[in-house]
Amino acid sequence: MSPDDLTPRKIVEKLDLYIIGQQEAKRAVAIALRNRWRRQNVSKELGEEISPKNIIMIGPTGVGKTEIARRLAKLDNAPFIKVEASKFTEVGYVGRDVESIVRDLLELAINMVKAEEQDRVRAKAAELAEDRLLDILLPPKPVEKKVTEMIVDVNGSTVEAELPEQQDTTREKLRRLLREGKLDSRSVEVETSEARTGPMVEIFSAAGMEDMGLNVKDMLGNIFPQKKKKRRVKVPEAREILVEEEAQRLVDMEKVTKTAIERVEQSGIVFLDEIDKIVGSDGTHGPDVSREGVQRDLLPIVEGSTVNTRYGMVRTDHILFIAAGAFSATKPSDLIPELQGRFPIRVELNSLGKEEFIRILTEPHNALVKQYTEMMATEGVRITFTEDAIAAIADTATLVNERMENIGARRLYTIMESLLDEISFEAPEMKGQEVTIDADYVANQLDEIVEDEDLSRYIL
Numbered sequence: 001m002s003p004d005d006l007t008p009r010k011i012v013e014k015l016d017l018y019i020i021g022q023q024e025a026k027r028a029v030a031i032a033l034r035n036r037w038r039r040q041n042v043s044k045e046l047g048e049e050i051s052p053k054n055i056i057m058i059g060p061t062g063v064g065k066t067e068i069a070r071r072l073a074k075l076d077n078a079p080f081i082k083v084e085a086s087k088f089t090e091v092g093y094v095g096r097d098v099e100s101i102v103r104d105l106l107e108l109a110i111n112m113v114k115a116e117e118q119d120r121v122r123a124k125a126a127e128l129a130e131d132r133l134l135d136i137l138l139p140p141k142p143v144e145k146k147v148t149e150m151i152v153d154v155n156g157s158t159v160e161a162e163l164p165e166q167q168d169t170t171r172e173k174l175r176r177l178l179r180e181g182k183l184d185s186r187s188v189e190v191e192t193s194e195a196r197t198g199p200m201v202e203i204f205s206a207a208g209m210e211d212m213g214l215n216v217k218d219m220l221g222n223i224f225p226q227k228k229k230k231r232r233v234k235v236p237e238a239r240e241i242l243v244e245e246e247a248q249r250l251v252d253m254e255k256v257t258k259t260a261i262e263r264v265e266q267s268g269i270v271f272l273d274e275i276d277k278i279v280g281s282d283g284t285h286g287p288d289v290s291r292e293g294v295q296r297d298l299l300p301i302v303e304g305s306t307v308n309t310r311y312g313m314v315r316t317d318h319i320l321f322i323a324a325g326a327f328s329a330t331k332p333s334d335l336i337p338e339l340q341g342r343f344p345i346r347v348e349l350n351s352l353g354k355e356e357f358i359r360i361l362t363e364p365h366n367a368l369v370k371q372y373t374e375m376m377a378t379e380g381v382r383i384t385f386t387e388d389a390i391a392a393i394a395d396t397a398t399l400v401n402e403r404m405e406n407i408g409a410r411r412l413y414t415i416m417e418s419l420l421d422e423i424s425f426e427a428p429e430m431k432g433q434e435v436t437i438d439a440d441y442v443a444n445q446l447d448e449i450v451e452d453e454d455l456s457r458y459i460l
Contacts, residue, residue, distance in 0.1 A: 008034050011075060018071055018366060019064045020359045025347045028055055029072050032320060032345070036267065051317070054302065054342055056275070056332055057324040059349030062408020065324040069271040078267040079109035086277040088294050098297045102307040102314055105268050109260035110311065114251060121250040122243065129242035130178065133235070136188050138174055183235050190238045191228050257311045268319040276325030279334045295336045302342045352408050357394035360409050368416055376423065380431035383423065388439035393419065396446055400456060418459055419445050
């Protein structure tokens with residue numbers, strides 16, 4: 001998005017297209033994203049001193065915490081990674097170390113930039129691929145030396161003979177047929193590179209060594225060179241294969257790496273889910289090595305440090321960290337004070353009720369009702385949801401969330417699957433039919449499950 005489209009108000013409007021409610025959280029992330037643009041437009045000296053305004057989102061599962069962060073990253077075309085804080089262990093224990101977050105984020109950024117560069121050079125790659133394909137269809141004749149080329153004068157130099165220029169009319173005719181699609185039914189043999197294969201190396205080591213497996217693989221690449229494999233495919237598929245190969249050759253990987261590192265450092269977003277799970281079980285009895293230790297390891301990355309990756313050093317000073325957790329048994333103030341200070345913005349997300357569920361089912365661009373309607377349309381079945389049916393689905397979701405674990409909007413997925421189970425199964429044999437889903441249909445499909453609490457625990 002351009003700076004004019006990146007205003008907090010417009011960011012919130014874009015998020016509203018996919019996420020219902022949670023205005024406070026949307027405002028917080030919109031301001032944080034705008035602050036990043038503001039920092040990049042102040043003097044370079046001052047910009048280095050401005051730290052990102054990291055956020056903690058507090059709320060139960062299924063209320064939109066992850067979706068807000070993911071959509072925010074997509075708006076800014078920023079490298080984004082979602083990690084679960086509970087997956088990491090303190091330095092010295094077997095498991096993933098927190099620096100792998102930055103390494104994984106950089107890998108994603110490199111793939112993102114590489115794809116952009118390949119799109120940029122695709123036109124040139126298509127031209128080169130076309131020439132390679134013509135060489136396969138019409139192999140060039142071996143060059144033969146003429147007698148006049150072998151005549152040497154008295155000084156020992158070759159006499160240049162004026163040879164008539166011959167135009168390769170056959171090749172140009174073939175090129176025209178290829179572009180017109182008249183050769184699409186022909187099969188050709190193309191040579192493709194196979195991925196390097198070598199012995200699997202698994203390394204159990206201390207923090208910071210997770211990259212070693214990749215480095216060993218690179219080192220063994222010289223011992224186990226890439227194999228070539230011949231495939232017989234139709235001309236259109238051969239063209240795609242050759243275009244991909246040529247695009248990869250044209251991409252400058254040094255430039256890709258440099259751009260990716262810069263993008264991670266300046267606009268990377270890390271979503272730390274389940275941060276409440278790394279709060280010590282009882283703060284009065286000393287540190288919990290498996291939880292508070294992770295907080296201490298996270299601290300340098302969040303406050304700004306340099307992480308060593310296989311592509312070079314990456315600074316984390318300006319990466320935006322968005323943490324999230326239910327905090328049902330704990331509270332943000334139970335985090336170690338140093339980490340609390342690095343998350344200055346706290347927003348609480350509201351639990352979802354019937355009104356929100358009705359809006360979630362119908363309003364967003366990717367609304368569930370739209371999804372199921374379009375999916376059934378692919379089978380030639382037209383399904384229509386009445387307003388009272390949508391209200392009944394929302395009622396059921398609210399009731400089940402109250403009775404059992406509150407999983408927010410995710411409850412709608414289980415209910416919709418149970419509701420449309422029969423139609424989904426029979427759809428291929430129902431081509432051309434129209435089905436209206438009303439409140440009675442919802443009651444017939446779900447009432448028995450909802451009334452039997454033991455059954456609903458397993459199904460809904």
